[in-house]
Amino acid sequence: MQKQKAKIDTSNEVVKIRGLEKSFGDYDVLRGIDLDLYQGENLVVLGRSGTGKSVLIKLISGLLRPDAGSIEVLGNDVAAISQRELEALRIRIGFSFQNSALYDSMTVRKNLEFPLVRNRKGITKAEIDKNVESVLDAVGLSQTINQMPSELSGGQRKRIGIARTLILNPEIMMYDEPTAGLDPITCIEINDLINEVQKNYNTSSIIITHDLTCAKQTGDRVAMLLDGQFQRVGTFEEVFKTDDVRVKPFYDYNFTE
């Protein structure tokens, strides 16, 4: 499915990052990052393994604290707000983990219910069931509802992880390698799902991936993390119109012999 033109409001940054730095020990992972995520857009983040893509979205969601720079999410400075405000903000952000992070001790149904039950006071049993069924249906895994995470395949776990994030209808979605390790057909389904989420809920998303097909099909813009900074940002074609040896291999590996 080819991506339709999305409704993007470039005057409204839902995430606004300036001069962001983060190091672990004496390894400087992020060295002055500037990034905007516009309302309604899908932004793909590319970069070699270990360049700090997962670290970036953990900083955005307040799981890690920045060493320097500012991160503004939906108008809130993530590093400066109180714990309570951060919790309220996080409900508006969806975070799908690289390794799914499903709750081992709970069934698929309980995994999906958990964020609803704990965040929406007074929600009825019927509403919960309806929500659970609809997100499960969206990721095509209705039959797994009573299974434990340990009984699912890696790809199924990944899709349940995405479903669990979608259930709160977040305004911003962050997908950490949504298609890694999935078969091509499931990849296409996930790509379509990401686009549907964007279209139906007008969600703004950050999609981390190594899969350029996913990048091309879902991304309105692509940002490439090189040496701790976003050195190439633009449309898919713009980013890859270069002979830079740090960029070309991504394209060549995915699309040519």
Add this chain to the structure above:
Amino acid sequence: MNTIKSTTRPMPSRLSRAKDSVSDFFLMLYRVYAFVLRFFKEVLMPPYDLKEIVRQCYETGVRSFTLITLTGFIVGVIFTKQSRPSLTGFGATSWLPSLVSIAIMKALAPLVTALIAAGKVGSSIGAELGSMRVTEQIDAMEVSGTKPFKFLVCTRVIATTITIPLLSTYVAFIALLGGYLNVSANEGTTYTTFMEQAFDPLTFVDFWASLSKAIVFGFTIGIVGCYQGFNADKGTEGVGKAANGAVVTAMFLVFIEEVLIVQIAGWFR
């Protein structure tokens, strides 16, 4: 590029390494203290997760029940058996029931329960939360606004604080039963006589001291297990370390608390 910096520092001497690990230990105790403060801050706020607390109580009880029954009984029998010769020397075997019950009620029951619970319950809390930390399940709860500290830590700490005193009371009676069986087999004392003699020397203060010890031990085991798991390092190694740390630290603190509470109870006599 991410080059690995070479680490050719001189090998630290044995003494300085020992100093480091002692100061690490005290640093850790300070962090546990901060964790305790956080517990009291968060435990009063809703939601109260009653269902999860009940489930955790059940887990705590079931995990240690068999071992505790067995140990309690054996401690009762052995303690009675080993104490007999020293009393026979004074022709005072009739004091055996009192001696046994004082030892069990005042010292053995809470301590035995705490040590076993530290091994069974504390380590499994450490391992469980540790693996949730390592596989980012706690982070996943954090980012979905579901308050993992309340759901995982508060419920478990409340559960151990409730369950371990109950288990300790149970151990006291099982151990007394062991003592009684041994005494009745050797001295032919009847059940009523044994129990009368057993409870005669015990005061209300003894009972409360014993119970409050068990409550403090239960809280300690829960909070230390949760602290270790909640703050586990990344990697599989982190899970093992958390489980191990939960047991070692909990036992250490239990012994210190034992000494303190015995001192404090002494002032009320």
